[in-house]
Amino acid sequence: MKYNFNYYNPTKIYFGEGSISNLEVELKNYGSNILLAFGGGSIKRIGLYDKVIDILQKAGKKVVLFGGIMPNPTYNKLLEGVRLVNENKIDLILAVGGGSVIDLAKGVSASAYTTNAWEKYWIEGKPVDSQVVPVASILTMVGTGSEMNGGSVITNEEAKLKKGHVFEAKVYPKFSILDPTYTYSVPQYQMLSGIFDIMSHLMEQYFSGTDENVSDYLIEGLLKSVISSTKKAIINPQDYEARSNLMWASTLALNTLVGMSKTQDWEVHSIEHQLGAYTDCAHGMGLAAISIPYYKHIYRYGLAKFARFAREVWYIDETNKTEEELALAGIEALSNFIKDSHMVTRLRDLGATKEMLPLIANSCDIETSGYKILTKEEILSILEECY
Numbered sequence: 001m002k003y004n005f006n007y008y009n010p011t012k013i014y015f016g017e018g019s020i021s022n023l024e025v026e027l028k029n030y031g032s033n034i035l036l037a038f039g040g041g042s043i044k045r046i047g048l049y050d051k052v053i054d055i056l057q058k059a060g061k062k063v064v065l066f067g068g069i070m071p072n073p074t075y076n077k078l079l080e081g082v083r084l085v086n087e088n089k090i091d092l093i094l095a096v097g098g099g100s101v102i103d104l105a106k107g108v109s110a111s112a113y114t115t116n117a118w119e120k121y122w123i124e125g126k127p128v129d130s131q132v133v134p135v136a137s138i139l140t141m142v143g144t145g146s147e148m149n150g151g152s153v154i155t156n157e158e159a160k161l162k163k164g165h166v167f168e169a170k171v172y173p174k175f176s177i178l179d180p181t182y183t184y185s186v187p188q189y190q191m192l193s194g195i196f197d198i199m200s201h202l203m204e205q206y207f208s209g210t211d212e213n214v215s216d217y218l219i220e221g222l223l224k225s226v227i228s229s230t231k232k233a234i235i236n237p238q239d240y241e242a243r244s245n246l247m248w249a250s251t252l253a254l255n256t257l258v259g260m261s262k263t264q265d266w267e268v269h270s271i272e273h274q275l276g277a278y279t280d281c282a283h284g285m286g287l288a289a290i291s292i293p294y295y296k297h298i299y300r301y302g303l304a305k306f307a308r309f310a311r312e313v314w315y316i317d318e319t320n321k322t323e324e325e326l327a328l329a330g331i332e333a334l335s336n337f338i339k340d341s342h343m344v345t346r347l348r349d350l351g352a353t354k355e356m357l358p359l360i361a362n363s364c365d366i367e368t369s370g371y372k373i374l375t376k377e378e379i380l381s382i383l384e385e386c387y
């Protein structure tokens with residue numbers, strides 16, 4: 001480790017089955033007007049909506065409903081939330097759902113008392129200089145880490161741009177309730193999408209830099225835990241131990257802890273975000289499809305790290321293998337994991353058309369801290385390879 005850092009994470013976590021019992025006490029810290037943010041209805045189907053409404057009413061809160069938040073949430077939906085905050089003098093935004101709901105809640109929080117938020121945050125990356133509305137979350141789907149970070153990924157449909165912004169600590173959730181049993185009902189396709197999202201967050205922090213770094217050891221441990229729990233959760237979606245390991249690994253993967261003192265890549269995410277802007281696909285499935293051709297394209301520039309990935313994460317025997325053969329065996333093991341878990345490997349299965357590929361390649365950001373800085377032509381050829 002060689003880079004200095006300051007570490008602070010303000011989100012309080014309540015973890016485990018029944019941890020919603022802490023909501024009542026937490027609510028005492030906030031005023032009476034609550035914006036209840038949620039998605040397309042899954043929280044009603046699992047009975048969580050009724051439970052939360054009951055707790056809010058018993059606590060004497062006035063509840064303003066903000067439902068219908070879509071996967072890959074849009075800037076127009078964010079503006080709807082801003083209007084509700086202003087009209088109702090909201091004291092707390094309670095986001096109940098997956099990453100999309102929590103991301104949008106953070107976006108509304110930072111945009112409520114400022115103008116032209118899209119340009120300010122998602123295009124120019126400026127800090128928040130206005131009042132924010134506190135956010136809290138109850139997580140129902142794992143993958144993004146949004147429950148304990150400042151990330152907010154928003155799609156501007158008119159501009160055909162999906163962009164992430166990382167807000168400062170005052171926009172992080174004040175508290176997040178993580179009950180693994182809420183994730184039992186997540187459809188397998190979404191569960192696997194979330195799982196690959198966790199893995200990609202870990203790998204995109206891992207595949208950068210050549211220094212000896214404690215963070216890389218943490219990442220290897222988390223990846224091994226995710227691989228092991230995935231196999232169990234596929235066989236039995238109600239395996240509490242597997243679902244709780246996946247939930248906490250997901251939070252740890254992107255609550256900034258494992259990224260301390262590390263350069264990081266994020267090119268797979270940059271490409272996926274524009275794939276999402278054009279196709280509205282499930283985020284983690286887009287990452288799964290892009291990752292293998294991307295890693296095959298760049299591994300030679302970070303050979304030692306890819307060989308270490310094979311050895312430490314996939315337990316591949318290095319006897320009689322060159323470093324390059326070992327590195328390739330690690331990528332092959334990742335590819336087999338993706339296929340065996342029935343994750344998506346082709347962009348055409350995510351709604352992409354051939355005509356979209358140059359538009360995606362030309363509009364995504366080029367990252368500069370991975371093992372190789374790509375050109376737009378290289379990105380296009382990676383997209384064509386997984387089309």
Ligand code: NZQ
Pocket residue numbers: 038039040041042043046069070071072073097098099100101103140141142143144145146149150151152153164182183184185186187190193194197254269283284
């Ligand atoms: O809308 P509902 O009905 O709730 O259904 C959702 C949605 O259709 C469903 N779901 C969630 N919990 C469920 C459930 N279905 C049954 N039972 C449950 N308990 O799952 C679907 C997907 O939900 P969504 O929130 O969209 O998924 P995810 O958590 O993967 O979030 C994806 C968004 O987060 C962004 C992505 O780009 C994407 O926009 N990201 C946010 C990051 C961050 N904040 O740091 C980082 C990530 O890299 C990512 O970019």
Ligand code: ZN
Pocket residue numbers: 144197200201269283
């Ligand atoms: Zn992600």
